[in-house]
Amino acid sequence: AQDDAVPRGGRYPTWAWQPDDVVPDAHQVTLPNEAPSTTVRWAVGMYDPETKDRLPVIGPQGPIPEGTIILEMGN
DSSP: OOOOOOGGGGTSOGGGOOTTOOOOOOOOOOOOTTSOSSEEEEEEOOBOTTTOOBOOOEETTEEOGGGOEEEEEEO
């Protein structure tokens, strides 16, 4: 399952973001029926819409490989 969209529906463009901003951005993704019922792993990231290059992500421990944040959620 996947969802691509501009942050905040385009109402708060990334060029306006300031350091330490928290930008809530909800996405609804429907899992296929064959998805596992125990734990789901989400790979979350952002990319440049013109070049399709993944944007860098910096976490508390430094750069995150491939600019991808992994989230795990269980039922």
